[in-house]
Every structure is written in C-alpha cells, then in structure tokens.
Amino acid sequence: MKTRRWVQIGFFLFIAAIAVNHGLAESGGGIAWLSNASLHAICPFGGVVTLYTYITDGAMIKKIHESSLVLMGLVLFLSVLVGPAFCGWVCPLGSIQEWVGKLGRKIFGKSYNRLIPKKADRLLGWIRYGVLAWVLVVTALSFDLVFSTVDPYFALFQFWTGEVAISAIIILLTVLGLSLIVERPWCRYACPYGAFLGISNKFRIFTIRRNAKTCVDCKQCDSVCPMGIEVSTSGKVRDLRCISCMECTSEAACPIPETVQLLGGIKDEA
C-alpha cells in the first residue's frame, strides 16, 4: 500500500480515538495516556475562525481553544513549504471521501467523476471561497461557532452524541453519497478550510512540476488527480485546488521517470 494511504489511515484512527476518548472521559472513563481533547480543540480551522476575535479582543470564540491556533500555525507552515498537504494526507474527512470514492469507481467504472462537466467543476470550485467568507464574517459578528451546525467533519466524529446538529449529519451523508459519483465533493466545492489552505498553492516553496520535454502526453496524471486538475497542461501546478497528494507524480501515476515531480527552488516553468 502507498505511503499516503498509511498516513491517512493513521490520522483517521488517531482522531477517531481522541473523539471517542473525549466522550468516555466526560462520563468518567477513557484512556489516560490518550488525549481527551474535544474535537474543536484539535481542529486547525478553529484557529482560522477565531483569529479575528483573538486579534481584536484577545478572546477565543466559544468552544475553540489555544491549541487550535497552534495547529493553524503548524498547518500553515506545512502549506507554505509543500502546499495543502493537510488536505491530501491528514484530514479524515478528505480521506473518507476518497475511500468512498474508490467504491464509487468500482460501481460506476468509467462514468465515475464524469457527471459534472469540467467547466462547471471549475466554477463550482469558487463556492468554497463564498463559504469561507460566510464562515469568517458570521463567526466574527456572532462570537459563536456557527460553522459547527453544518460541519460534516464534526458530524463524522460526533454523530453518536447529542451535540451534533441534524443539518451537519444531513450534509455529511450527502457528501458521502456524492463521493460515490464525484471524487472529494466537499473538498472541491464546499470546504472553507480547503479554500483557505489552497491559497498557499500560489506561493508554496515545493511545487508539482511537469517536465514538458519528457512528457508523452498520456494524461495519466489528469486521470488520477482527486481534485480534477489538468496536470498534463501545466508547467508548475499553481491551481488553488491542489492538495499535494502526489498521486500525479512519476513516483505514482506518471509512467515516465522524473517527469512529474515535487520540486523546490526557483527553476523556470517548463
């Protein structure tokens, strides 16, 4: 199995274990050596939504803790280096959509991922910036974690508790259902955190680059990209949706060695 799969599974189980442990600890049980932090405390997006209140007021939005700010900083640092690797390697919601997508690929074969035309797919991708703006503004105005009422990530790890809003569960189920026909629908069209991290693709230090001189135009890189990016026509991939998953590289999909790679430095675009 690929390194990325192991890392994704590891983080998924780790976060699930913390979520379960939090519930157990609240009722007096739990495993002492494992963190029993609440899910809000270990979510780096919490750091983003609380930033405005933190800077202007020195206060945190209800339910968000300082640990979220620390994680936000670490994920940002990682993104500046290699892009939104958080999305491609860590985020359990991204991972589960991919896993459900594998099933979808088996069921629908060639028609998988073809439902939405390329142009519409690109345009729909801008919705997530609308969601990001909405979350930031309403959180700053209400001092409340409004996003949790629609957050499928929170629903994924808390669905068994009374804390989850029905709306969040409905969104989670819709996202998982859609994942059977489109790869990572939440990440592509709705995720405000993915939108935020995606900005790093414009200036990240290590970038996916395609060497046009050795490329045989087989488009393997396009067909494996979980975010629908056309790597085969890019020199440097600066697309806001890239999640640094490395699926398109010569190490994984591209059949020609050293043609699609993650490279640093200021080498000219091919």
Next chain:
Amino acid sequence: MKLNQKSIAILVVVILFGGVFVSDTLGLWKTESSKVPVKIQTGEFVGEADPADIRGSYTLSDIANAFPISVEVLAEAFFIEENAAEFQLKRLEETYASEDDFELGTSSVRLFVARYTGLPYERTGEEALFPHTIDFLVKEGKLTLEEAEQIPIMESEIPIVYENENTVEEEHVEPLVKGNTTVADLFGLGLSEEEIVSVIGDYDSKGDLVRDVCNSNEVAFSKAKLTLQDLVEK
C-alpha cells in the same frame, strides 16, 4: 531539490507532532477553554470585558481576573462558602432549583457582575438573585429600587455541595435531574415517553441533555427538573 512521498509523510508527521510537542513544552498547547470574555464592541464601554460573555465554565477567580470584582464579593453574593475561587458557575444551576420561569445560574452572575461593575448588560428576565444580594446592590447604589423590584427573587438558599466533599449538608437533597442528565437517564429513572415529552417537549435523541431539550423547546429547565423529580418520586 526533489521531495518524494516518503519525505512528505515525514514532514507532515514531524511538523504536526513535533510542533504540538514543542508548543506543549512552551505551555502554549491548551485544549481547555480560555477564560477571557469578549470585549464590548460599541458605546461608552467599548473595549471593556462583556459580562454577557461570562460562561458556565468560568470559576469565580476567572471572573475576578476579567472584571473589577473580587472573589469574596462573588462568593458572598452566591452563598459559596468553601473553595470559592475554584467554583464553576455551571454548578449553580445544578444546585439551586426554582419552580418558576427563572433560575439562579450563570445568567444571574452575569447580571450581578454587570450591575456591580456598572457595565452594560441586557437582562433576559430569567436571572434570579438572592434577596440579600439585591439588598446589597441597592445599598451600594448599584441598583435602583425600581429595577430591584423587577428582579426575580430566589428564596431557597440551599447550601452548595463542594467538589471533593463526600458529606452533604443535612437539609440538602441531591436533585435527581441535574445539568448533565440526559433523556436516556430519565427513562432509566422509570419515566415513560409521554411523561417525559409532556414536561420537556419533543427531543431528537435519547443522548440529548434534558437542559438542551428544555432550552430548544423554550421550557424553563429549573421548573422542568422539579416536575420531573415529582414524577420520579410519585
């Protein structure tokens, strides 16, 4: 320089776990709520801590840190006799019960802090205070007689049970329905579905907190818990 999948995996793990470890060592890794209320945004008191943002998880010393009020004044106002600095507000609601549409809880503390410090606070109408607390505010010139008359009075002055203390004051009866009681617990106490719904209204899941169900159905929790207690003891 070229990076492969393995290097990304190592970078991800080292940056995230290493960063958490370093921040923990530096005392920056806090997974508990910060106890700093938001600041007032507009008007004469802009920039001051907002009493409306005092939360149930705050202790009396958190309040004393954020507002110009001492732990002693708060402890006296709310009958907290021991270990007052560490007393968490949410335990007020678990301790004092009222049969009316008001309760003595976090909102009462918000009202008291606001009137004591002179900071603005819009009443919701459910904030009860003890008679001696209202008298104290009036005597100190922090409350007009007119407003004092509008504040619901909490007559039952049941002593508080302290954490780490196994002995309970003689006349105190531990309430069956508390802040952390769930709908499932009510079934466990022998109540029927009809009885539960008739008191707290419809609920989504048995794991819901009774308090949350009451809030979303606009039923006074303080009243509901007494009615439920009566039903259990019937």
